[in-house]
Amino acid sequence: MSITTRWNDYRPTKGGLVWTAVGASVLTMVVGFTWAGWVTGGSAQAMADQASQDAREQLVASLCVENFIADANAANNLVxxxxxxxxxxxxxxxxxxxxxxxxxxKQVSGASDICADQLIAMESLPARTVTPDSSADEMPATDS
Structure with missing residues (x-):
């Protein structure tokens, strides 16, 4: 008897179909959570919270570096x-x-560490450029 004949003659039972569906579902979930990058809602929320905190730290650290460089005594402070x-x-x-x-x-925890790391990594401070405030050049209107 050939394999095609056996395949055509096969009549699955209801139990066999149910267990096949259950097995396929379990296999799909295992593959999805291990290799396809699926996550639970709790894991997704934790990742979003961590990304939000990291972004806040990076933003405040960037502002910190700018404030440090803008300080009049920046070179001595860096030393x-x-x-x-x-x-x-x-x-x-x-x-x-x-x-x-x-x-x-309140202060963002972790921003000071990132700021210090970025400043330590600098070989020297970048040149400060002072741009005049354009509103200071304008003369106020006077009534004559």
Whole structure:
């Protein structure tokens, strides 16, 4: 008897069909969660929360670096920062107030570490360019 004849003569039972469907469903879920990148709602929320926190830290750290560079004593502060031990550099940044954002109620944890790491990585400070405020050039209108 050939395989095609056996295939054509095969009549599955209801139980066989049910177990085949269950097995296919389980196999689909295993493949989906292990290789296809599926996640549960809780995992997705945790990943979104972590991404949000990382973005806040990066934003505040960028502002911190800008504030540090804009400081009149930036060169001396950079030398002092590099002399601090690694675990005290974030305290140096916080004490200097460069990571403070007035619109936020509290400081973003982790931003000081990122700011200090970015500043330590600098060979030298970038040149500061001061652009005049265009509103200062305008003369106020007077009634004559």
């Amino acid at each position: 002092a920062l590099k002399k601090e031990s690694a675990y005290q550099q974030d305290d140096f940044i916080e004490d200097g107030g460069w990571n403070t954002v007035t619109a936020l109620d």
